[in-house]
Amino acid sequence: xxxxxxxxxxxxxxxxxxxxxxxxxxxxxxxxxxxxxxxxxxxxxxxxxxxxxxxxxxxxxxxxxxxxxxxxxxxxxxxxxxxxxxxxxxxxxxxxxxxxxxxxxxxxxxxxxxxxxxxxxxxxxxxxxxxxxxxxxxxxxxxxxxxxxxxxxxxxxxxxxxxxxxxxxxxxxxxxxxxxxxxxxxxxxxxxxxxxxxxxxxxxxxxxxxxxxxxxxxxxxxxxxxxxxxxxxxxxxxxxxxxxxxxxxxxxxxxxxxxxxxxxxxxxxxxxxxxxxxxxxxxxxxxxxxxxxxxxxxxxxxxxxxxxxxxxxxxxxxxxxxxxxxxxxxxxxxxxxxxxxxxxxxxxxxxxxxxxxxxxxxxxxxxxxxxxxxxxxxxxxxxxxxxxxxxxx
Numbered sequence: 263x264x265x266x267x268x269x270x271x272x273x274x275x276x277x278x279x280x281x282x283x284x285x286x287x288x289x290x291x292x293x294x295x296x297x298x299x300x301x302x303x304x305x306x307x308x309x310x311x312x313x314x315x316x317x318x319x320x321x322x323x324x325x326x327x328x329x330x331x332x333x334x335x336x337x338x339x340x341x342x343x344x345x346x347x348x349x350x351x352x353x354x355x356x357x358x359x360x361x362x363x364x365x366x367x368x369x370x371x372x373x374x375x376x377x378x379x380x381x382x383x384x385x386x387x388x389x390x391x392x393x394x395x396x397x398x399x400x401x402x403x404x405x406x407x408x409x410x411x412x413x414x415x416x417x418x419x420x421x422x423x424x425x426x427x428x429x430x431x432x433x434x435x436x437x438x439x440x441x442x443x444x445x446x447x448x449x450x451x452x453x454x455x456x457x458x459x460x461x462x463x464x465x466x467x468x469x470x471x472x473x474x475x476x477x478x479x480x481x482x483x484x485x486x487x488x489x490x491x492x493x494x495x496x497x498x499x500x501x502x503x504x505x506x507x508x509x510x511x512x513x514x515x516x517x518x519x520x521x522x523x524x525x526x527x528x529x530x531x532x533x534x535x536x537x538x539x540x541x542x543x544x545x546x547x548x549x550x551x552x553x554x555x556x557x558x559x560x561x562x563x564x565x566x567x568x569x570x571x572x573x574x575x576x577x578x579x580x581x582x583x584x585x586x587x588x589x590x591x592x593x594x595x596x597x598x599x600x601x602x603x604x605x606x607x608x609x610x611x612x613x614x615x616x617x618x619x620x621x622x623x624x625x626x627x628x629x630x631x632x633x634x635x636x637x638x639x640x641x642x643x644x645x646x647x648x649x650x651x652x653x654x655x
Contacts, residue, residue, distance in 0.1 A: 267464075271299040273625060274458060274468040275438075276445050276482055278302025280312040280422065281603055281610055282474035283429035284618025290436035292626040298437065299466060301458075303444040309544060311476050312422045312611045314577025316499060316523070316530055318513050319612040320362040320417040321386045324377050324652040325587065328609070329384045330633050331616035338615040339420050346428045348435045353428040355420040360523060361512035362417040364654050365396070365562075368409030370517060377653045378412050389413040402508045402565045419513065419523060422611050429614070441466075448485045454599045455486060470625050472601045477542070477578040479604035488593055491583040491643060492605040493540040496576050500551045502559075503528040505568025515654055520558040528572070533558050534579070534608070534655075546576050579608045585648035586655055590617055591639030592624060601625060602640060607655065 273289055275282045278300040286300050307313050319339060321332040339357055346353035366374045378388045390412055393405040399413070434440065443460040448471075450456060457467045473490075475482045483490035500522075513523040514531075522531020533555045551571040560566045582589060582605030589602045603621045606613060616633065623631045630636065642649050 268457075268467060269299070269464065270467045271439075272296045272468060273298045273470045273472065274466050275300045275472045275474055276458070277473070277475035277478075278430065278440055279307065279310045279474070279476055280426040280429060280614045281476065281606075281617060282472070283426060283433050284614040285472055285474055285603060285621050286433035286438040287429050287436065288618045288622035289625060290433065290438060292622045294436065296437075296626075298433075298439065299468070300433070300438055300440045301443055301445060301460065301466075302440055303442065305440070305442055307426065309578075310426070311578045311580065312426055312614075314499065314575060315422050315611050317419040317422045317611060318362070318521075318523070319419060320513065321381055321384075321414055322362055322364055322377070322388075322412060322417070322653060324380055325649065326384065327633070327635050327638055328587070328613070328651065329381060329386065331613045333384065333386070334619070334633065335613055335615040336417065339425065342425065342428060346432050348431045351431055353424070353432070355424040355428060357418060357420045359416060359418040360510070361413060361415045363400075363411055363413045363512045363514045365408055365411045365514065365516050367407060367517070371409040373652070374410050374412055381414075386414060387416055389415070400509060400511065402563050404562055404564060413512065417513065425611065425614070445482060445485060450486060450597055453597070455597050470599045470601065472603060472621060472625070474603050476604060476610065477580040479580060479602065483602070486597060486600055488597070488600065489643070490589065490602065490604070492580055492589070493583060494542050494578040495538050495540050495581045496543045497532060497534050497538070497579055497608075498547065498550050498555075499530065499532045499575055499577065500555055500571050501525065501528055501530050501573045502551065502569050502571045504565050505570070506565050508563065508565045514562075516562070517654060518558065519655065520555070520562070522559065531555070540581070542578070544576050546574050548574055550574065580605055580610065581607050584643055584646070585650035587649055587651065588613070588617065588638055589640055589643060590620055590635045591641070593640050595641070595644060
């Protein structure tokens with residue numbers, strides 16, 4: 263076997279999906295002279311989680327970090343087409359400001375009101391609606407069992423494929439080197455990571471290593487001796503149409519994790535089963551829509567009693583089993599040059615711009631500069647202290 267020569271970079275980013283490519287872009291924006299390698303085993307991104315997602319972006323969170331990451335990321339995505347084109351390719355993410363709508367039963371009104379007040383304190387535009395106001399805005403919705411709804415009109419959705427490739431092409435234009443390979447092992451000493459060895463036999467040395475491998479991040483962390491409670495969980499997305507005309511709908515979410523939105527002449531969405539078995543399973547359960555999603559949609563919107571599902575596809579959530587929030591930071595207690603940005607639990611695409619910026623600031627400057635994400639660091643994993651959302655996931 264031909265031995266490939268060792269290579270040295272300033273930063274090695276493991277994972278070239280939407281989060282890893284965002285990290286690479288921001289590293290080179292923060293410090294243009296850096297040498298950055300991005301390791302990505304599949305340049306087609308066939309199983310990339312972001313490309314199997316619905317592309318939603320919303321500010322309806324309760325943790326200040328998540329709200330602020332959303333505010334930054336949504337603004338960034340809105341300007342993506344204008345700012346992220348390369349010399350030979352335009353950037354196009356097809357942003358649609360369709361809004362988000364969270365609906366809750368009467369007993370959840372105090373919680374929703376608290377959440378709305380938190381969001382408003384961060385400058386978010388949120389309308390708290392009574393059932394009659396919900397009915398006036400969305401006449402196809404059944405509201406007799408609802409207590410309230412929170413509508414954020416400036417939220418929306420975009421094309422995840424356009425976002426990923428826009429980040430990747432811009433990172434490459436700025437100097438990032440993408441390597442089609444897979445991390446097999448790591449060499450560490452008492453205080454730092456020294457190198458990673460790839461499946462091809464190549465060894466990459468670097469001053470900093472970033473684990474941005476999404477649903478695979480727990481397995482990658484094991485190669486460094488790092489316990490990381492992030493596991494893959496299969497979820498389904500459906501494209502379906504109603505049996506009768508229905509008004510344009512925002513991204514509707516409820517406390518049972520039903521979530522769907524208008525998409526062209528139809529609708530796109532799903533209902534997440536948080537108790538689903540963990541593992542790398544991409545098989546499609548073609549009965550899931552009729553068995554799980556359709557009853558929930560039809561109960562809330564009777565016009566969908568004659569719904570037709572045209573397509574179902576599967577994807578993976580990278581679930582942080584500790585608290586559902588991402589891990590963004592360095593392993594300061596053991597290998598401080600190993601950074602993690604993973605465990606978004608379904609919010610990776612929407613927070614990729616802000617998370618990539620945060621990791622780049624840590625690597626280049628040694629601290630967060632524009633948004634303090636310290637509470638999302640790895641230290642809470644070590645201490646087994648959850649920092650969870652109080653709102654709808």
